[in-house]
Amino acid sequence: AQSVTQPDIHITVSEGASLELRCNYSYGATPYLFWYVQSPGQGLQLLLKYFSGDTLVQGIKGFEAEFKRSQSSFNLRKPSVHWSDAAEYFCAVAGSGGYQKVTFGTGTKLQVIP
Amino acid sequence: GAGVSQTPSNKVTEKGKYVELRCDPISGHTALYWYRQSLGQGPEFLIYFQGTGAADDSGLPNDRFFAVRPEGSVSTLKIQRTERGDSAVYLCASSRIAGGTGELFFGEGSRLTVL
Numbered sequence: 001a002q003s004v005t006q007p008d009i010h011i012t013v014s015e016g017a018s019l020e021l022r023c024n025y026s027y028g029a030t031p032y033l034f035w036y037v038q039s040p041g042q043g044l045q046l047l048l049k050y051f052s053g054d055t056l057v058q059g060i061k062g063f064e065a066e067f068k069r070s071q072s073s074f075n076l077r078k079p080s081v082h083w084s085d086a087a088e089y090f091c092a093v094a095g096s097g098g099y100q101k102v103t104f105g106t107g108t109k110l111q112v113i114p
Numbered sequence: 115g116a117g118v119s120q121t122p123s124n125k126v127t128e129k130g131k132y133v134e135l136r137c138d139p140i141s142g143h144t145a146l147y148w149y150r151q152s153l154g155q156g157p158e159f160l161i162y163f164q165g166t167g168a169a170d171d172s173g174l175p176n177d178r179f180f181a182v183r184p185e186g187s188v189s190t191l192k193i194q195r196t197e198r199g200d201s202a203v204y205l206c207a208s209s210r211i212a213g214g215t216g217e218l219f220f221g222e223g224s225r226l227t228v229l
Contacts, residue, residue: 043221
């Protein structure tokens with residue numbers, strides 16, 4: 001069965017600093033990988049996704065993520081964090097080929113301080 | 115509407131009561147998912163519809179939970195004999211593409227509190 005681990009429950013960064021949120025997945029073949037963001041009072045929104053090809057994927061709001069098969073990781077990065085990035089971030093995995101449900105991690109809550 | 119709509123946004127009920135939660139997906143989206151999110155946790159998969167049929171209901175915790183989508187659009191999640199452990203935010207998502215490869219568009223959720 002597929003699974004996702006987000007080892008950091010809570011991260012605090014200063015506005016303007018760089019950000020990296022960790023995600024490790026477990027799946028027997030090449031997975032589909034996603035990052036979603038959940039802001040207070042809003043539904044989950046897709047930031048970016050990896051299906052195949054270039055292992056560095058660009059998303060909305062200046063986010064990017066890199067798929068590293070050897071490390072079973074899909075870490076999310078942003079070079080300069082804005083106060084509006086404060087939210088909860090979820091990594092998710094789905095199997096490739098036919099129907100596969102999307103399995104989410106437990107999330108990382110990001111706090112941005114001035 | 116433009117997005118996924120879920121009603122009610124909040125529901126408080128007593129232990130043992132019956133509850134229905136409604137999801138109105140984005141028009142034209144054939145795939146519909148229900149997830150449950152408990153405090154401090156990520157969304158937990160419950161059930162997936164492709165059209166009118168439940169293609170995967172492996173996440174339903176027990177037979178008190180049931181979901182329908184009779185016309186391939188609106189879906190209702192039904193919980194019988196509610197328990198305090200059912201308290202959570204129930205999320206609905208729809209997707210234009212079937213099978214988990216498409217972007218999931220989520221509603222804001224229905225917060226269920228069982229007293």
